[in-house]
Amino acid sequence: MKWIRTILILMVLLVGVSGCISQPAAADDLAAVEVVEAAAGSVLPTLAKVVPSLTPTVAQSLTPIPTSTATAIPSATLPPTWTPTVSPSPTAELIDRACPDPPPLKPPYDRFVLGERPWPTPQPNPEEHFWLSKPLPGGGRYLFNTSFPYGYDANGTYLLHNGVDTGATLGTPLLAVGDGTIVVAQPDFDELYGWRCDWYGHLVVLELDQRWRDQPVYALYGHVLEIKVEEGQRVRAGEEVAEVGFGGAASVPHLHFEVRVGSNEFSSTQNPMLWVEPPESRGLVVGRLLDPTGRPWQGVWLSATHLEEGTESVTWSYLDDPQHLINPDEGYAENFVFTDLVPGRYQVATKIQGVVYTADVQVFGGQITTVQIVT
Template structure:
C-alpha cells in the first residue's frame, strides 16, 4: 500500500506506480457501478480525468453507508456495470489514460456518495503489509480545529532519538480529503513497522 510520500494528501487518492499492463484486481467483493472511458460522464472533477476507471460498490457497508472503490487510469477493463466481482478477480490493467504522468493506478475510496467530494483517505482501507500498521491522528488548534499542513516527524522506539518517517497534516479548506467519520483524523501514515512511535508536530516554525 505504499504511495509517494504524502502524495495522496493533495489529490483525493493514492497513486501506486506499476508497469503498463499490470493486472488490477477487485480489492473486495462488490458490484461494478462504472467501467470504461469517462469521456461522457465525469467520474472525477471533469470528464476525461481518470481515462478508463472502474468503480466498485462493495458488498460491505460502512456506518450504514455504501462504500465505493475507484481504480483509475486503466489501459483496459474486463468488467461491465452491474457485474458482481469477487476479491482478487481481475477487473482491468494498469495504464496512463486520462490525466496521468505515467502508468499507475489511482485508488479512491468514497463513502456515502459515489463522487469526488466524498473521498476519504484510501490508506485507511488498504490492508497493511504483514507486521505493519497505520498511524492516524489529529493536530488541533486550542479551540479544536484541524491545523493544516503541519510537518510531522515519527521517532521509532525504544529510544525515540531520531526521526525515521515524515508526514504532513491534511491540506484544509478545499475538501480534498474528508476525515474518517469515526476517527476524525487529519494525518495518517501507513505501512509503519509495528512498534512505539513518538510523533512530533512543528507548528508555526
C-alpha cells in the same frame, strides 16, 4: 512478339517487388508509438523524498491524548463544528455527470494555517474497517507514493489528492479489493467522475457488498486500460478488473486508488489507507493536529521516528479547499495518517511557529494507534 512478352513479364515483377517494400510510417503513428513507449518505461516513485529531521531541541512535549477524551470546543465565538455530509445511496439519488464548462481551475491551498471551522469530533471507540485487500498482485505491503498522500498536493505541484498513487508497470493486473458489483467501467471523457471530465481517462468503480453504517462504499481504480469487467457484473475479491495504464490527468503508468463512502462522487472520498488491510508486519498512526479551540492545522509537516531503530517517516496534515473535498473518517476524525510503520515505539513530532510538539506512541502490527496533538 517475344520482346513484347519479355517486357510484360518485367513489368509484373517490378509491381510485385514494390508491393513488398515497407512504406514509411506516418508522423502521427510514430509519435503515438513514442508516447506509449516512454510512458511504459516511467514508474512513479513509491517512497517519499528525504526530509531533514526536526531539530532535537524540544520546546514542548505532549503525551498522546486518546481520541475519546477530546476537549470540549467553545461555540460562542466559532462556527459550528463541521460534520462530514454522507449522501444517501446513489440508487436513491441523481448525480449530475455533466462536464463543467469551462473546466475548473486549481485553487490555491494554504499551508501552516488553521482551518476556519472546528474539526469533527472523534467517536469514543472508533471501529476499524480494514475490509479491503490490496488492489495489486503479490499480497503483503501496499506501497504508494508517500510524497503525495491523501489530502496533500505534493507541495503545490498537483491538485489536492483524494486518493493514493502506486507506480507500476504498464499492464500490471488490478484486482477487486472485495466482493461486490461493478457500477462503472468506461472512459470519463464525457461524464463527470473526477475534478473534471477526462480526469481518469478510463476508470472502474466497484460497489462493495458490505456497507458502512448503511452507506455504500466504493473502490475506484483510475487511469486504467484493458478493462476486464462490465457494468452490473458481480466480482469476488482477487478477480482481475483492469490493468495499470495512464490517461486523463496521468501521463505515466500508475494506479490511482480511491475509496468513496456514501456516494460515488469526487467529494465523497476518504483516506483509502484506513480501509486497505495492512499486513501484520506493519501498523498505522492515525492522528489529529489541532489548536486549543479544535481547529485543524492544515498542510503541516509531521514526522514519526522509531525510537529503537531511528528510522523516520514523514507526512502532512490534510489541506482544505473551497469545496472541502477532503473528508476525515467518521470514527477517527483524523487529519493526518502515517502508514506502513514497523511495530515499536515512535515519537510523532511537528514544529509550528518555532515550537516543537512531540507525542510518544506504540505501534502494533495490523492495527491503528491514535494520537492527538494540541498546540
